[in-house]
Amino acid sequence: MIAAMRLAALIAAISLFSPGSFWEAGARQVPIKPDPDIGVTDTLARERASRISAVRYDLALTIPELRSQPIAGQEAIRFTLANAAEPLVLDYAPDRSGFLKRVEANGAGTPVRQVNGHLIVPVAALRAGENTLSLEFNAGDASLNRSDDFLYTIFVPARAHLAFPCFDQPDLKARWTLSLDVPGGWEVLGNGAELDRQSAAGRTRVHFSQTQPIATYLFAFAAGRFSIEQAQRDGRTFRMFHRETDAAKVARNREAIFDLHGAALKWLEAYTGIPYPFGKFDVFLVPAFQFGGMEHPGAIFYNASGLMLDQTATQEQLLGRASVISHETSHMWFGDLVTMRWFDDVWMKEVFANYMAAKIVNPSFPAVNHDLRFLLDYYPAAYGVDRTAGTNEIRQPLKNLNDAGTLYGAIIYQKAPIVMRQLETLMGSDAFRDGLRQYLKTYSYGNATWPDLIRLLGERTPENLTAFSHAWVEERGRPVIHTELKLSKGRIASLVLTQQDPFPDRGLLWNQRIKVAVGPRDVRLVPVQLNAARVDGEWLLSNLPSIDDELTRGGAWVTLWDAMVTADVKPAEFVALAMRALPVEKNELNVTRVLLYLRDACWRYSSPAARAELAPRLEPILRAGLGAASGSTLKSVWFSALRDVAQTPATIDWLTRVWRQQEAVPGLTLSETDYIRLAQELAVRDVSGAQAILDQQYERTKNPDRKAQFAFVRPALSANVAERDAWFSSLADLANRRHEPWVLEGLRYLHHPLRSASSEKYIEPSLVMLREIQRTGDIFFPKRWMDATLGGHQSVAAAAVVRSFVERLPSDYPERLRRVILSSADELFRASRRQ
Numbered sequence: 001m002i003a004a005m006r007l008a009a010l011i012a013a014i015s016l017f018s019p020g021s022f023w024e025a026g027a028r029q030v031p032i033k034p035d036p037d038i039g040v041t042d043t044l045a046r047e048r049a050s051r052i053s054a055v056r057y058d059l060a061l062t063i064p065e066l067r068s069q070p071i072a073g074q075e076a077i078r079f080t081l082a083n084a085a086e087p088l089v090l091d092y093a094p095d096r097s098g099f100l101k102r103v104e105a106n107g108a109g110t111p112v113r114q115v116n117g118h119l120i121v122p123v124a125a126l127r128a129g130e131n132t133l134s135l136e137f138n139a140g141d142a143s144l145n146r147s148d149d150f151l152y153t154i155f156v157p158a159r160a161h162l163a164f165p166c167f168d169q170p171d172l173k174a175r176w177t178l179s180l181d182v183p184g185g186w187e188v189l190g191n192g193a194e195l196d197r198q199s200a201a202g203r204t205r206v207h208f209s210q211t212q213p214i215a216t217y218l219f220a221f222a223a224g225r226f227s228i229e230q231a232q233r234d235g236r237t238f239r240m241f242h243r244e245t246d247a248a249k250v251a252r253n254r255e256a257i258f259d260l261h262g263a264a265l266k267w268l269e270a271y272t273g274i275p276y277p278f279g280k281f282d283v284f285l286v287p288a289f290q291f292g293g294m295e296h297p298g299a300i301f302y303n304a305s306g307l308m309l310d311q312t313a314t315q316e317q318l319l320g321r322a323s324v325i326s327h328e329t330s331h332m333w334f335g336d337l338v339t340m341r342w343f344d345d346v347w348m349k350e351v352f353a354n355y356m357a358a359k360i361v362n363p364s365f366p367a368v369n370h371d372l373r374f375l376l377d378y379y380p381a382a383y384g385v386d387r388t389a390g391t392n393e394i395r396q397p398l399k400n401l402n403d404a405g406t407l408y409g410a411i412i413y414q415k416a417p418i419v420m421r422q423l424e425t426l427m428g429s430d431a432f433r434d435g436l437r438q439y440l441k442t443y444s445y446g447n448a449t450w451p452d453l454i455r456l457l458g459e460r461t462p463e464n465l466t467a468f469s470h471a472w473v474e475e476r477g478r479p480v481i482h483t484e485l486k487l488s489k490g491r492i493a494s495l496v497l498t499q500q501d502p503f504p505d506r507g508l509l510w511n512q513r514i515k516v517a518v519g520p521r522d523v524r525l526v527p528v529q530l531n532a533a534r535v536d537g538e539w540l541l542s543n544l545p546s547i548d549d550e551l552t553r554g555g556a557w558v559t560l561w562d563a564m565v566t567a568d569v570k571p572a573e574f575v576a577l578a579m580r581a582l583p584v585e586k587n588e589l590n591v592t593r594v595l596l597y598l599r600d601a602c603w604r605y606s607s608p609a610a611r612a613e614l615a616p617r618l619e620p621i622l623r624a625g626l627g628a629a630s631g632s633t634l635k636s637v638w639f640s641a642l643r644d645v646a647q648t649p650a651t652i653d654w655l656t657r658v659w660r661q662q663e664a665v666p667g668l669t670l671s672e673t674d675y676i677r678l679a680q681e682l683a684v685r686d687v688s689g690a691q692a693i694l695d696q697q698y699e700r701t702k703n704p705d706r707k708a709q710f711a712f713v714r715p716a717l718s719a720n721v722a723e724r725d726a727w728f729s730s731l732a733d734l735a736n737r738r739h740e741p742w743v744l745e746g747l748r749y750l751h752h753p754l755r756s757a758s759s760e761k762y763i764e765p766s767l768v769m770l771r772e773i774q775r776t777g778d779i780f781f782p783k784r785w786m787d788a789t790l791g792g793h794q795s796v797a798a799a800a801v802v803r804s805f806v807e808r809l810p811s812d813y814p815e816r817l818r819r820v821i822l823s824s825a826d827e828l829f830r831a832s833r834r835q
């Protein structure tokens with residue numbers, strides 16, 4: 001595997017020697033237009049979309065036994081060209097030079113120029129109307145996620161062309177025909193159904209049927225040593241590819257996974273009025289997948305640990321599994337059938353997937369308060385970014401698909417669903433649904449923009465959706481709301497709400513409908529239009545546990561935490577209230593949320609001295625909560641909180657005995673992943689015999705994928721600083737960052753609060769690496785890289801490192817990456833001011 005540095009150097013070298021303009025191959029030197037930039041720019045995409053149509057790819061790949069050997073490819077690209085008077089740009093940026101073997105255009109060998117990760121086909125080789133390009137090449141590895149005995153593609157947002165030549169933009173949808181030649185014993189999975197399979201001489205060749213028109217970022221395949229489960233639901237066949245070796249775990253989960261997919265499909269067909277658009281339906285459970293899921297039509301990929309749950313699964317994980325399945329299944333309509341024209345609207349497919357998922361999941365969990373879950377799932381994470389200086393608007397302009405990864409985050413995934421709920425509330429749910437149906441029908445197998453949708457929805461409501469969209473979608477930040485309540489003889493005389501724009505010189509107004517909780521006795525919910533409220537902190541501190549309604553209580557916790565973060569409430573006060581409220585809180589969603597806040601309040605906002613003083617009072621409360629909890633899901637929530645905050649010798653000894661299996665946690669059956677986590681938490685606490693615990697855990701771990709991950713992370717947990725230094729240094733090599741979830745797990749332990757003093761020195765180099773992380777990594781990696789780096793720190797010195805780095809940034813530093821840093825550093829900045 002070649003490091004990205006070399007790729008960048010290679011591209012720079014090619015640029016140096018190219019004249020900076022198109023040259024007709026072997027002919028007159030006629031500069032026609034500048035060379036295309038690295039990546040796919042909106043200019044290039046628009047130019048191509050105006051000329052090219054009816055694209056079909058016929059792709060054949062031969063995957064060798066050894067990961068170190070290149071994958072050979074043959075490809076025919078057929079398309080209709082409206083204008084053949086200018087050269088045509090294809091995208092192809094493999095991670096090595098010399099990978100392009102031969103190009104034929106319309107039957108004749110053609111010299112093409114390679115520049116900045118593109119192939120330029122000369123005018124002489126093109127003709128108006130139908131064209132066929134035939135190519136022989138080796139596939140680049142960067143987006144193929146190759147392990148020793150399996151591989152899978154991730155081409156979002158524009159990474160297909162790192163593997164093979166194509167027009168890598170979302171609005172040049174194509175029909176795909178794939179054939180894979182793989183080592184014998186390997187299974188294969190593509191978007192299309194398997195047509196035929198031939199095996200000979202230790203090799204297997206599989207042809208897949210042609211797909212419906214789909215975007216390049218949705219084209220996918222996987223191959224390797226997989227197990228396959230199959231089931232029928234409502235007359236449809238579902239297949240699940242996986243690498244889980246624990247047969248009992250597979251048996252425990254398989255029916256639920258098929259049921260959830262079946263139910264989601266049925267719901268979506270009814271809601272949209274459109275039958276499932278992509279024929280067959282398979283899923284692949286990827287070990288340590290870099291995303292929760294990826295919505296390839298007919299072949300959804302999931303993070304295996306999100307679907308194959310352990311016996312210690314919490315209610316949150318059960319809900320999370322149902323949600324991610326519904327989310328990806330919703331994408332078959334929202335994103336796959338109708339796709340954004342450009343990635344500036346990527347949030348649209350994400351918001352609909354999340355929003356539909358919430359509607360789908362709710363009926364399957366009748367015991368759950370779903371309004372409370374909506375509140376706790378979306379508001380804290382959305383506030384976590386929107387309150388920071390690094391926040392962004394939901395819809396962000398995008399010049400180059402290379403930067404598309406920086407668009408993703410809590411604003412898209414958590415704030416946008418809140419906005420969508422406001423929109424549905426404003427319009428009414430029937431008008432909203434009818435507008436969506438018309439949108440899906442109008443743009444089926446094609447592309448659309450947010451303004452296209454707003455126009456269709458706007459025809460169905462008297463509300464001014466353009467103004468609504470401007471404040472909520474096109475601008476960043478959230479309103480600051482002040483309340484003024486006047487009481488007269490115990491009755492509300494007046495309730496005045498004012499909203500204020502936190503950004504100067506903008507004066508934005510956020511149109512919304514909300515409810516305000518009014519106390520102190522018999523808390524009442526007062527519906528208010530066009531405003532939101534901040535409930536008084538002092539009042540909440542004394543009354544929160546006694547609020548009867550669990551949704552109002554959840555809202556109060558979110559509000560109170562916000563007040564703690566913005567320094568209106570002291571961390572110690574928050575912790576004291578949480579310790580008083582937890583024993584009487586029965587709602588699992590609220591318990592989960594408060595325990596999350598409590599972890600953060602301990603590790604992030606309490607000084608080491610305060611934490612040490614707190615531990616002997618806090619841990620018995622958590623232990624008692626674990627004992628008193630009814631049901632394994634709630635017990636698991638308490639247990640993991642106790643494991644994460646454990647500091648006293650008594651608790652650490654008990655956890656060690658649990659890890660040694662000398663003692664059981666009553667009512668809870670721990671699994672392999674639980675024991676791994678426990679061993680890691682013990683090691684980072686430097687318990688005596690930590691080395692032996694890690695050794696033994698490695699031996700105990702049976703599943704090969706989990707074993708490999710454990711071995712990778714282990715040096716980051718070492719008691720020896722030099723070993724941790726070496727692990728961190730190794731991340732400079734792209735080859736060591738191939739498994740992003742492994743890297744993130746290691747970073748979180750490297751920067752664990754208990755080790756923060758010795759890990760401060762990694763902050764600056766990690767900040768320096770961020771640009772390369774963004775260039776070489778998958779879409780979520782830059783933000784998660786920063787979160788994992790800064791998440792364990794609270795010191796003034798750590799904050800100063802980040803501030804100084806941001807102040808010294810060159811003027812051409814990407815603004816989006818600067819915002820990623822600022823939003824990841826926000827809580828560090830706030831916490832350091834409390835020290």
Ligand SMILES: [Zn+2]
Pocket residue numbers: 295327331349350353
């Ligand atoms: Zn999604």
